[in-house]
Amino acid sequence: MRTSEGTENALGPADDSRVLTIRDLSVEIRRGDRVVHPVSGVNLALDRGETLGIVGETGSGKSMTGLAIMGMLPAGGRVTDGSIDFGGTELVGLPAERYRAIRGNDIAMVFQDSMTALNPTRRIGEQVAEPVRLHHGASKRAARARAAELLDLVGIPRPAERMDDYPHQLSGGMRQRVMIATALVCEPRIVIADEPTTALDVSIQAEILDLLDDLRSRLGMSMILVTHDMGVIARHADRVGVMYAGRVAETGPTPALFSHTQHRYTHALLSSIPSLTHDRREKLFSVPGAPPDLAVLHAGCPFAPRCAAATDRCREERPTLSVGEGGHTHACWHPVSGPAVRAQHLPETVTPEAVTPETGISATLKPVTVVSPHLTPAPVASAPVTSVTVTPVTVSPVVHPERETASRLRVVDLRREYPVGGRGLFGERRTVKAVSGVSFEVAAGETFGLVGESGCGKSSLGRMLVALDRPDSGEVIFDGASVTRMSSRELGPRRAQLQMMFQDSNASLDPRMRIGAILREPLAIQGIGSRAERTVRARELLGDVGLPLSVLERYPHELSGGQRQRVGLARALALDPRVLVADEPVSALDVSVRSQVLNLMRRIQRERDLSSVVISHDLAVVRYLADRVGVMYLGKLVETGTTDEVYGATAHPYTAGLLAAVPEADPGAPSPRAGVRVRGELPSPIDPPSGCRFRTRCALATEVCASAEPPLTTVTGSHQVACHHPLRSQAGQPVELTTR
Incomplete structure (x- = not known):
């Protein structure tokens, strides 16, 4: 085992509170003649009851570090150097039989994709109970009782009934809860959560992360939270390890790392994040280039090819670990100190000369052209929604005046239902009510954003806009012609003008x-x-x-x-389309690549005068791209308006809950009050609630919400809301949500 004095200082003194110590860990994966080095000289430590966040781009070695701890490296993978000390037990080189006794019992893992991690042929009760039977020799009956207890603990409704469900019968949020229950059933000392909320809506993500925090506190566990979302890290991690190219670039307590960022890669990541308070006129900063090929061992700092401050020393000599106050460490020859500069006005041409120790902006050594700021009125500055004040609002029926700019795309009362197997109680055909009476317009050169949870009908609506699917009723009118009434022959030439990403x-x-x-x-x-x-x-x-x-x-x-x-x-x-529908265009991308694609979409839209519909559950992305926004819930639009109106003066409790759940990349940001969050699962679109479809999850619901469906009504200007108890808040002011 190789141990240096610098490593010991970085990890801090070992004591009884330390549950895991990783020293100089290196991993290689051999595939034929190609050898990849996903982890190289990693040093990390985890204390009892602590959450350690590991963050970085795809391919940085985050997940591979977790798999090395679990002894679950892929075929051809092996630890080539270093130590993994788990409470005095050395895991590197541990016999397989002893490792199996630890894996799942003392150290457990919550995997990223619950659909592939859960066995589709076995009931969830069996899968949750299996670790108890393997590690503790429990009887089938006792293990089943323990599984039901854990399913109840993680918030599965009616756990005794859901025990016999298969994974495909559960929603994504419920499957993730089952994964957590399986990991916790033996009460492990360490839980490794590998991107546990990547594919989930912002509301479900908030619930899952809060659940993990609560269980960690109640059960006295330690947790390693692997993610690429800096907002999640800011809100849920006690300490952070930033990884790049298989190495740890920076570590430290979460507040210190965000407020006094030192490594230029960390600084660049934080600067690339679109936020709810980002000035929409400003181009997002993006990290140029791409991570290095891990099959090639490079001398010097691995971030040097993407860093404008890189010198010959950076390219030739690997930076040594520097230890600061409070265990804040970094490996950078030219560190910065200060918070990220997401809101900063970037120069028209970013060159090495534009980089200063104060800004820490990284760019390629070759000048990079930055598109001029978007020429729209400055948005109203708004604080993150932390609560919602209910004030009576006088509303009036919606009037659709002629737009000053002719509409390029007009959607009129669009409806779409999909038949499903089986029939209802009285023999009626059962259908999924995907889109239920949606209307909006998109002007030439305008971007309309559609936000909402998975299953609300966004993608179904998008497919009808580009004529990939036909509605049951209603119309899509493109340049004055009804696309929905056209025959296939007539539609052919029009398809070139309606495209989907x-x-x-x-x-x-x-x-x-x-x-x-x-x-x-x-x-x-x-x-x-x-x-x-x-x-x-x-x-x-x-x-x-x-x-x-x-x-x-x-x-x-x-x-x-x-x-x-x-x-x-x-x-x-x-085909030079006039309308582009982008369905979750950046949901699967790292934050650095995401900002590049978002800037690209903005530039191309302006250059080509495109009308765009951007579909996403990421509210920060939609705020950056969209001129106007529509919030969908269970097939219906519940709020529409300009971006500033919807984000700055939220009127619907559902919108307020979604905004409150967005994790801000700022450890000092106030946590949203519990009453603001959108709680529970989305009701079934086969049998949506009567009246207001959101009432089953709304703290403001009254009898009228159950008996009458709220129409879209005008709040002010173009701002419309479908709610019996709309909210009123002054732009930039926190709002208070009160249960009636």
């Missing part, structure tokens, strides 16, 4: 086609140009989205997630 770029790109063929295909289908002309157009598209021409000859799997998303955008733009 899909959520999963990996699934939407044909893996058997090269990128050049993928970009030429829409042109070929529409009979546009010769093959040579289509190739020229493909080259132009790659330039528009900032990709090199070499990408033309690659397959999708040879590109990173951010590159694939750029290809998806290029394909959507191939």
Whole structure:
């Protein structure tokens, strides 16, 4: 075991409170002739009852560190150096039989994807009970009782009834709770939560993270929280370890790391995060370039190729670990000190000269052009919604005046239901009521944002906007013509003008086609140009989205997630559409890549005068991109208005709850009051609640909410809300939610 004095200082003195110590850990994964080094010389420590957050981009080594602790490295993987000390037991080199006795019993893991981690052929009760039977020899009956107890503890309603459900019968939030119950059933000393909320809505994410915090406190556990979301880290971690290229770049107590960031990579990550208070006129800062290839061992600082402050020393000599006050450490030759500069007005050209120790802005050594600020009125500054004050508001029926700017896309009372198996109590056909009477307009060059939880009907609506699906009733009117009334023959020429950017770029790109063929295909289908002309157009598209021409000859799997998303955008733009529907365009991307794609979308929209509909459950993303916003709940629009109106003077309790659940990347930000959060699961769209569909989760619900459906009514200007008890708050002021 290799141990240096610097390592010991970084980890702090070992005492009885220390439950896990990782020293100089290195891991390699051998695949044929290729050897990848996902973890290199990692030093981390975890104390009793503490939450250690590990953050970084995809491929930084976060998950692989967790798998190394669990002894679950993938095929070809092995620990090549270092030590993992678990309460005096050395885990590196531990015999498999002894490791099995620890894994799941003393150290447990909550995996990222609950659908693949849970066995689809076994009932959830069996899966939760299994660790108790394996590790404690409990009888089947006792283990089942223990499983029911844990399901109740993690908030599964009617746990005795849900024990016999299969994973596919549960929502994403419920499956994640089952994963947590399985990890906690043996009351482990350490829980490793690997991206436990990545695929969940902001409201469910808040519930799951609060649940983990509560259980950690009640059961006296320690937790390692692996995530790429700095907002989650700020709210839920006691200490933070920032990883880059398999190494720890910076560690320290959460408040100190956010307020006195020292490593330039950490500073760049924090500066890239879109927030609810970000000035929409300002371009998001993005970390240039991409993480290094971990199959190649580089000398010097691994972040040097992406850092504008890098010198020859950075490229030739690996930075040593510097230990500051309170255990705050960093490995950077040119550290910065201060909070991130997300709201700072960036210079038109970012060059190495623009980087100062005070700003810490990183860019490539080659000047990078920054698009001019978006020319829209300054948004009203608003504090994070922490509570909601209920004040009687005089409302009037909605009037739809003619817009000063002609609508390019108009949606009129759109409805869509999907049949499901079985029939109701009285023999009626059962349907999923995906979209139930939605109306809105999008002007030329405008972006309309659709936000809401998964299952609210956003994606179903998006597919109807581009004529991939037809509504049961209502109309989609594009440039004055009803798309829904057109025959397939009439619709053909119109399809080129209505394009969609899909959520999963990996699934939407044909893996058997090269990128050049993928970009030429829409042109070929529409009979546009010769093959040579289509190739020229493909080259132009790659330039528009900032990709090199070499990408033309690659397959999708040879590109990173951010590159694939750029290809998806290029394909959507191939036919010069007038309307672009972007369905969760950045949900699967790291924060650094996310800011690049968001800036790109803003630039292209302005240059091409595109009308866009952006669908997302990320409220910060929609606030940055959208001019107007519509909030959907269970198939209906519950609030619409300009971005400043909806975010700055929230009128619907559901919107207020969503905003309150957004984790701000600021440990000093006030935590939202419990009454503001959107609690519980989304009701079934097969049988939505009567009256107001949100009433079953609303603290303000009264009898009228159950008996009458609230119509969209005007609050002020273009701001509309569908609520019997709308909220009123002064822009920038906190609001108080009171239960009636």
